[in-house]
Amino acid sequence: MADDVTNAIDFNDIKQSVEENLGSTPEGWSGLVTALFTEVKEYCNLKGATYPFVFQIKEKLGELRIYHRCDDRQIQSMITATIARANRTCERCSNAAETQLLDGWYTTLCCWCAHDVASKRHPERKRHFGVRKTRVRDRMTCGVCGYYGQIDRTDDRNRCPACVKKDW
Template sequence: MKNLETFNWNDIRTSLERSLGKKDMQGWIEAIDLRMQKMRIELGDYESLPKIARIEQESGFLGIYTKGAQSARARQMLDDIVREVERSCESCGNAAQAQKIGSYIRTLCCHCYNRVLRDPLKENDGYGTRLYLDIAESYPDLVSDNCTSLRPAVGRGWLNSLDRCLQEMERAVFEADLPTGTVQVSDVKAKYGRISVGYHRHHECVDLAEAGLELDTSKTCAICGHFGDRRRGKGGAYPACDYCSSQKFDLSGGSTDGREARYSHPASLNNVPVPTGPELMTYHLGPLVTKIAAEFTDWHPITIIDQLLSHDPAEKGRNLVDLVRDKDEAALYRVLAALRR
């Protein structure tokens, strides 16, 4: 950010734009401008106004630096400005909080967060989150010896939180001086809008890490990873932010676990209807999955993909695509029975 040699109290907005920049900072500029206008009126005398050296956005937080001695009232008012503005979106002024986006920490609401992530001029990975996590590959000490692959069956918006939790679990086992294999994760999935971790073997030393994971994901969108904004459905917390919900989900009816959320299939530009998830499954995987595909009728496409690619420890780490490839009809019937339960 550029430093201000002199903050002009007679032209606050221009001074703020010079300091913070005009692009993507209008939410904060408008909020600070309004509060400083009130501050100027209340303090009255120009000599009573604080001498501001610079104003910066630093890692998602607002910094207002002064020079010289300031009155107690002026310092309090500046502190109030910082505290109030930091709870709003930098770009639009909506309610927000600081969070990591790509290589930066910014304070953005879910709508501006997704807009920035999808900016083609920025080098983003599309979601600002991990795209892939195999627990057996990254944390072999937290799975059984015969587990070669374990993919969590959750949206990738939760993968960063899960990765941090697994690191804490691994450290907790080490610090407790327990032998390798004391804690063995069997599966990770979304259940009733919350993340659920299953175990082959469990030890109380990882309970705190798991509790932190549940708390973290309870405030995180399972699709895009935006923190602090989750849609509220009829049955409780819905695992998507307002932006992702408005783009993909119809919250009327269905459960709140993201698996039965309804998806509106738009027509393409040539008015040819977009095929449904079950139709695509049957087309690409063949008639063996016809009955299984029917169970996915009201599922969201992202959840269908997760289900197809998630490795099932009960089937020797194979996913649904592997079962079709192996023509394992007995295993496919077990999957169908599990879906119908």
């Protein structure tokens, strides 16, 4: 291995290492990944195993990516399960979420966080979200903002909870 490649996780300060890679979202993805590597550390200490080498942790195309080298199947399973969970939860708050296209960038945010981000970027617009990575199913697409994945079932206008609250 090249001398200039360092482990992205310092197992003596997991939280700081994760936040350097993902930013500070303790209720979102950085919280999930911090919990993952805390569990991995406990597992390795219990089994006397070597900590995995983590090359990189990042978001790409709205999905969590953890690039690592590890031969232990239990650790691989823990990482895979965390990635799968993260890719269905909000990057910021861990609410249920779907990947959205916002201003040319894929992002995985719940309707509340997505509205917050989009409204700050474009306060004059109501229709914030565009093309999805998956086929649009009209019953799950907000009729106002275009958010896909969360619809208020008590609303007869097929709106997401954020648009209902804003009375759009």
